[in-house]
Amino acid sequence: MQIFNTIAETQNYLKAQQKAGKTIGFVPTMGALHTGHISLIESSKKENAITVCSIFVNPTQFNNPEDLKKYPRTLETDCEMLAKAGCDVVFAPSAEEMYPSLPKLKFDFGTLETVMEGKFRPGHFNGVGIVVSKLFNIVKPEKAYFGLKDLQQVAVIRQMVNDLSFDLEIIPCPTLREADGLAMSSRNTRLSAETRALAPHIYQLLTLAKEQLQSGASAAETQAFATDYFRNYPAFELEYLEIANFDTLEPVTQADTAGKTAICIAAFLGGVRLIDNIVF
Amino acid sequence: MQIFNTIAETQNYLKAQQKAGKTIGFVPTMGALHTGHISLIESSKKENAITVCSIFVNPTQFNNPEDLKKYPRTLETDCEMLAKAGCDVVFAPSAEEMYPSLPKLKFDFGTLETVMEGKFRPGHFNGVGIVVSKLFNIVKPEKAYFGLKDLQQVAVIRQMVNDLSFDLEIIPCPTLREADGLAMSSRNTRLSAETRALAPHIYQLLTLAKEQLQSGASAAETQAFATDYFRNYPAFELEYLEIANFDTLEPVTQADTAGKTAICIAAFLGGVRLIDNIVF
Structure with a gap:
């Protein structure tokens, strides 16, 4: 497995591979890898000659400096996991390598970023869009x-x-979960034994909310149910629970009978921000 | 010379060329080609194995629907000129091919677009940025x-x-001028015989303004001079004359002694919007 820290090395290596006719699959990450990430590597390996994983904790997508500071960084074990999974190339640049100067260009995704994560993390999707564009171009x-x-x-x-x-295909991959239902996330490592034991309530609530909506409850009723649910677990601070159209992410008042419905949640648990969703 | 109207055909052809190790030079245009455009084709031909010219009057960069409607479209003679100049590939898509749906993403270039063209053509550089990104990716x-x-x-x-x-190099090329100093522009074809005879005053004014600044006049004095100058030629409607730092395009109060100074002008002449600049 090749490990590169610079754009030039990465591009030199990958251009030679592409000239040799090899297809490239790409898994962008912020490191602190878990089985969920490795499942993306495995999907890429099945469909491409070369699999590239980037590891970069992108400062411009964090609206909260404390969250950025506390984001787990485990490059060495990440590389061990990637090597074991058969990843071919790791691109792990520094912030200076990615941003020799701060971008002047800003991305605005309109309605897509005025809801949920966009609403609660202003500037987040600008940071994501710019860094993912950079990574795609590299x-x-x-x-x-x-x-x-x-x-x-x-x-x-x-x-x-x-x-x-962009001349590429986005492959969305299913959320991997722990045995107790908790969505795998790099942030889970920041949970204490106590909060970790409570964390599966997020997915349990999503499952109950889905059942309610399927039984005809309105979005507002389901949201009230969620607020009630967390009254029993005061360690949680619910940020949002939104019921939305799966494609546009715009709020719906009832479960969508024509298309897919997504229930998306964000909640703080012991100072750690966790998100999850269920689609039906 | 290959002429393609679809993204797929263009990409198929160019990918085969790139696999064969050929370098690609690109000249994006809105058509209505003149000698200035052809000089870009010639520069590209000197430095690349394959030269691609795109011809696309991009609706999203026009803030004025009348300007878009009146923008000259001369695809047939454009292609003749390009073939004669040795251009290898023309990409001339329809608006539907480029925008199957209107982009939700908006670009904001910050201070770069609150001055001059950005100030007087709101949304212009968003349109330019998106379409040029698309063309680069194609x-x-x-x-x-x-x-x-x-x-x-x-x-x-x-x-x-x-x-x-973006993994490419931007090559800025000098402005070509008619014998009387008028900067070559597709919009010049919309001038009447009468306004065409007046049009060289734009470059004459720029030359005089440069001399004033070099003799120690302030930016404000030079701007007042420009306003006075056009009093003698009421056919002109001066939109702006700005004296700016060449790199940042931010206004300066005096000619820059450390770096380069740009004088940029936009004026309407008989309903046609003309721009020009001089750098020293």
Whole structure:
């Protein structure tokens, strides 16, 4: 497995591979890898000759400096996991390598970023859009793999790929869960034993909310139910629970009978911000 | 010379060329070609194995629907000129091909677009940025050629290439002028015999303004001089004359002694909007 820290080395290596006719699959990450990330690597390996994983904790997508500071960084074990999974190339640049100067260009995704994560993390999707554009232009993959745990991120990046005519395919991959239902996330490592034991309530609530909506409850009723649910677990601070159209992420008042419905949640638990979603 | 109307055909052809190790030079245009455009084609031919010219009157960069409607469209003679100049590929898509749906993503270039063209053509550089990104992602050139007549456009695109890590080089090329000094422009064809005879005053004024600044006049004095100058030629409606730092395009109060100074002008003449600049 090749490990590169500079754009030039990465591009030199990958250009030679592409000239040799090899297809490139790409898994962009912020490191602190878990089984969920590795499943993306495995999907890429099945469909491409070369699999590239980037590890970069992108400062411009954090609206909260404390969250950025506390984001887990485990490069050595990440590389061990990637090597074991058969990843071919790791691109792990410094912030200075990615941003020799701060970008002047800002991305605005319109309605896609005035809801949920966009609403509660102002500037987040600008940071995501710019860094993913940079990574796409550096790696030039045929396919790029993203986990559906970040449902809104997948929607934003898909929109960006269409709007800018990026010549690649976005492959959304299912959320992986622990045995007790907790969505795998790098942030889970920041949970204490106590909060970790409570964390599965997020997915339990999503499952109950889905049942309610399927039984005809309105979005407002389901949201009230969620607020009630967390009254029993005061360690949680619910940020939002939104019921939305799966494609546009715009709020719906009832479960969508024509298309898919997404229930998306963000909650703080012991100071750690967790998100999850369920689609039906 | 190959002429393609679809993204798929263009990409198929160019990918085969790139696999064969050929470098691609790219000249994006809105058609209505003149000698200035052809000089960009010639520059590209010197430095690349394959030269691609796009012809697309991009609706999203026109803030004025009348200007869009009146923008000259001369595809047939454009293609004749390009064939004669030795251009290899023309990409001439329809608006529907480029925008199957309207982009949701918007670009904001910050201070670069609150001055001059950005100030007087709101949304213009968003339209330019999105379409040029699309074209770069479709053509994937090693080098792209832009005329310095659109000085602010060159600055915006250079910023975008840096900010999004596009893997290509922007080559700015000098403004070509008619014998009487008028900067070559597709819009010149819309001038009447009478206004065409007046049009060289734009460059004459720029030359005089440069002399004033070099003799120590302030930017404000030079701007007052410009307003006075056009009092003698009421056919002109001066939109702006700005004295700016060449790199940042931010206004300066005096000619820059450390770096380069740009004088940029936009004026309406008989309903036709003309721009020009001089750098020293």
